[in-house]
Amino acid sequence: MQAPDFSQTYFELFGLSPVFDIDRARLQAEQQRLQATYHPDRYVNADDRDKRVSVQIASWVNQAYEILQDPVKRSRYLLEINGATIPDDSSTTSDTEFLMEQIELREEVEACRHGEDPLRKCEQIEIRLVQRADQLAAEFVTHFEARDLDAALLSSRKMQFIQRIQQQLSELQFDLEDF
């Protein structure tokens, strides 16, 4: 078995440029090509060593795919391979303006549950969140390209927060929807 070079970055593994805006079609096609090469199903009749190695490689490829296909994880990974230190999830931000935004958005989502026409309200918030996520992603790209990694990290953390709110909203919509 020809193992891939484990020292390459996930971007290199998938033949992508190490930038935030990736070619998603390429990512997906490469994921399938790599799995077609290394998936354990291809080594059912191989010796034990090759079987083990194939599980390891396929896991690594899945891990890389998981990170590249998610904008927040991708942004963090980009910073990481560019030498930034990524604090863990529990660390807090001192950006009070953003803290206020967090609190307000959370409250707004919660308020939907009891307000009038909650689904419509959810939809409105959803649209805003998508816009906000796009805006933050653009902000990330700007900082990243200017090599201001600290600012880029802050944008990435804000993206992560917006993603969490989106998940929270999606759970709420799921609860509320009636058909």
Place this chain on the structure above:
Amino acid sequence: MALLQISEPGESSAPHQHRNSVGIDLGTTNSLVATVRSGKVVCLPDEQGRCLLPSIVHFESACALVGYQAQALQSSDPLNTVASVKRLMGRGQEDVIQLGKVLPYEFVVSEGSNVPRIRTRCGDLSAVEISSEILRALAQRAGQSIGGDLDGVVITVPAYFDDAQRQATRDAATLAGLNLFRLLNEPTAAAVAYGLDQDTDGLIAVYDLGGGTFDISVLRLNKGVFEVLATGGDSSLGGDDMDHLLGEWIITTAGFSDIDAILARKILIAARTAKEQLTIHDVAVIMIDHEQQWGHEIHRKEFEELIQPLVKKTLLACRRALRDAGVGKDEIDEVIMVGGSTRVPLVLSMVGEYFERKPMCEHDPDKVVAVGAAIQADILAGNKPDSGMLLLDVLPLSLGIETMGGLSEKIINRNIAIPVTRAQEFTTFKDGQTAMSIHVVQGERELISDCRSLARFELRGFPPMTAGAARIRVTYQVDADGLMSVSAEELTSGVAADIVVKPSYGLTDAEIESMLRASMEHAREDIVLRMLKEQQVEASRVIEAIDAALAQDGENLLSESEIAQIRERRDALEAVIETASADELKRLIKAIEEASEFYVARRMNASLKQALTGKKIDEVDV
């Protein structure tokens, strides 16, 4: 896999030899075996031409009878005739005691074993052993039909099967002497059966409504690659529930009271018969002989009104799976129907209405899973080297480990592509801690007690370090069968423990589903509870630290009134540790920390002084 085989000089260049392989659908009610023969998939029948093999095993003193023969002996010798053994796979003692109330068997709790056994005249047998009899019967049928030994098999399992249940299925294959190529998820198998026929690309939903379980999977097909995007289900739902609803209707309509076991059985059989008739006819006649004969007509419309909420519940699970997959229902290109209960017209019409397209049901819903398994087995055997088919599956339930306070720290989230490896670092909780117990669980809830315990294992022999200094990395690996192995290592010392998880329990589909559902319902409660648990743990840690410090040098460094002052706060915290809210605990902890700041400072000075008066630094307690 070598696509181009170049033979070295002197090596034989024999053409690829066909290898015998079959796909097995090991079902709760019925099982099937299928194979690919001259490019076509065939279900292999018994001598009477029947493809289905009832999943029932009867134990004679010398041998086991499987299938219709066993079924015939079910009522005359119930204790030695085991049906629905799939429900016991990967289950622990407690679960089986629960089920023992429903199932007629005599369960044996054997010492030193976590696997419950059924007492038969052939001895006390585990679910794995009983399942292996079914597999053996199917393999024998296949061997006779194919005319040779089997090189390998693919066995299907519900997408929702957890690690313990998968492990049990694999053990049954081993016990039956089969070379297991792969455990394949049932919905994926169904998709394969359709996908290769139709040559479709795009998004497909597999709707699988069986007798007692409901599975929904969303897959993406692309040039022979079947990628599972999300899987979900609701296993308290199935054809049996329709029978029960209709049974209740019969009881109410007929005005039956004092229902004994015999009458209950009659009602259930009548309900099932009526349900089957209503699949084809608009009206069915229900007749029950009980004291005097009772007969009544039921229209399909009435039946549909009864079961409508039930079908609606399956659609809720569909919506959840679509959301998990991140696709809209209008993006679904095909809907595949699997399982006997999808024959019910209302199911077909409501599913069609929900997805806004006509569901595919060209394949016999009872056979489609075995057909897909046979296709994969043929490819894994290497009989189709040019096939680009590849099945990429996901983990059905999140994996986690127990952390302080009985909480689950998720390591791998459900619906992640497998195989997958994930590592997470933990640290020690106490000074000088040299061992650590790791408890592996599966499930979505935050509290360990609400998840399914898979296994516990101990890591031993770390060098003693200050609390928080050890770095313990736990690595989880889930292979392509969905089976997990765990390894753990203390990074600073390199002390490693490597353990393959042995199932201590199994989960029912119903439990998994109810866990999933409960996790959604209780998500908020869980967060509140989690915060409380965290503060309780922190409070205990603070109390312990204060006690240890006071015992060591309290009298040397503090005046009596200072000790009393710290003790008072400590006692105040201890008094309310079980009753206070998270915020209250947090406040009290902070108060203690502030009140003992001067003490901490004095301790540091003292140890510095000690170090400077000629003591070796490593003798100083930190």
